[in-house]
Amino acid sequence: MSIRAGFIGCGGHAYRNVYPCLKYADVDLIATCDLVEGRAVEFARTFGALRSYADHHEMLEKEELDAVFVVTGYDEQNKPLYPPLAIDSMRAGCHVWIEKPPASSVEEVEQMMAVEAETDRFVLVGIKKAFFPTIQRMKEITEREAFGGISSIYLKYPQYLPDEDEKQLATSNRMRGFLDHIVHPGSIIDHICGKIAHLSYERSPNGAGVVSMKFASGATGVLHLTCGRAGTSPLERVEVVGHGANVIVDNGVKLTYYRPGSRGPGGYGKATNFVGDDDTAPIYWEPEWSLGQLYNKQIFLLGYAFEVQEFADCVRENRKPTRGSLESARELMKLYEAFHHPPGQIIPINST
Ligand SMILES: NC(=O)c1ccc[n+]([C@@H]2O[C@H](COP(=O)([O-])OP(=O)(O)OC[C@H]3O[C@@H](n4cnc5c(N)ncnc54)[C@H](O)[C@@H]3O)[C@@H](O)[C@H]2O)c1
Incomplete structure (x- = not known):
């Protein structure tokens, strides 16, 4: 069953990465909306919406929508x-999918949570990295008994x-840039390790840094x-270590799982072959770039399609x-x- 949706915002990111996902999630795009004259009309024509609006209040009032x-x-x-x-949309009876960053404070998120409870609607935030195929698998691996629980x-x-x-x-603008991006590694940390x-x-001095975290x-x-x-370097690497096992995602798309096991036979100083048994060998996944498969589309590789599918489901x-x-x-x-505090302190996040 398709869901009836409206879409507020007809800008660059939505055009490249979110509207194209709708057709993979059985979303029936009913209406588009943008403050800039002409954009909503153009997006409606491009992505097949029936109507367009310049004011979200009018769209929410006139249309019968399941979601926005x-x-x-x-x-x-x-x-x-x-x-x-999101609050206007929930009060109009719709579930809401929002991009990141969801807000600029805990207080604002709690205001949305209160309206979730009041309206019995929900919000899903498009934290794409928690929806990357590699990060999804990383999370699942860390939950296996063989992994032994996350140590770091x-x-x-x-x-x-x-x-x-x-x-x-x-x-x-510096704080806006920080807010805009800190949610990316933050969403992996929260998804994999919890609070x-x-x-x-x-x-x-150049703005680089190191953050040390203790989890609940x-x-x-x-x-x-x-x-x-x-600027020529890949941006990211994530490594999660368990107890006798570890898993790495490099550059968002290369996943290596070092299963519990050992290298070739013989103890220290005696082993002559570094190659171990097949059944404990590292498992390595990376995309192939030959076939016209959905998995090779960037909207799947970077999780966008999965976050929209999850919302629609x-x-x-x-x-x-x-x-x-x-x-x-x-x-x-x-x-x-936490970064409103100066460096060099222990900053409580979730006190026990
Ligand atoms: N997850 C990602 O990978 C990723 C990547 C890029 C951008 N983003 C996020 O996407 C969002 C949009 O970024 P962008 O670069 O596309 O911006 P943009 O300025 O190109 O697009 C935003 C659009 O929203 C419209 N708009 C603003 N307020 C509105 C309102 N009240 N009603 C209707 N329309 C309204 C603007 O007129 C504009 O057309 C930001 O939150 C950004 O952080 C996420």
Whole structure:
């Protein structure tokens, strides 16, 4: 059964990465909406919507919709526009899919949560990295008995960390850039490791930095903010270590699972062959770039199609999402707000 959807926002990201996913999730696009005259009309023609609007209130009033997608961005104060638009949409009876960053504070996320409860609708936040095929598999591997539970995580991400002067102006472009991107590694951390108990960080003069995290589970983690890396370099690497096993996602698409096992026979100083048995050998996955398969489309590789599919399934089945939920969004905002504190301190995130 297809769901009837409206779409607020007809900009660059929506055009490239979100509207194209709708057809893979059985979403019937009924209406588009954008403040800029002509954009909604053009998008309706391109993506097959029946009607277009320049005001979301009018769209919500006139159309009978199950769901609304919102891909808008920021207001003049550099605050994400998602909380008020999601609240209006829920109060009009719709479930809502919003882009990241969901908000600029824990408080705003909690306001959306209150309206979820009041209206019995839900919000799913498009935290794409938790929907990457490689990260989905990484998560599943870390939950296997053989992995032995997570002991630590390492993430590399090329984030600029604003300095103390830049942080004073919460609405600066530097803080907006930080908010815009910190949710990316943050969503992997939250999805894989759960709640952070506390963290501390240090900043290099160029805005690079290192964040040390302790999780509520007892595991530890390092987030390496690699501002200063070459523009020619891949952006990311994630490694999760269990007990006798570890799993790595490199560049978002290469997954290596080092299963429990050992190399060739013989003890230290005696083993002559580094190659071990097949049944404990590392497992390695990477895309092939030959076939016209859906899995080779960037909207699948980068998780967009999966986050839209998950949302549409949740609407059809009337179940609240777990991945991309507002509970997760609140953890992302706690992470963001932690950096309002200066470096060199232990900053509580979730006290036990
Ligand atoms: N997940 C990702 O990989 C990814 C990548 C790029 C951008 N984004 C996010 O996507 C969002 C949009 O980014 P963009 O670069 O496409 O911005 P954009 O400025 O190109 O598009 C935003 C559109 O929303 C419209 N809009 C704003 N307020 C509106 C309102 N109240 N009603 C109707 N239309 C409204 C604007 O007129 C504009 O056309 C941002 O939140 C950004 O962080 C996510």
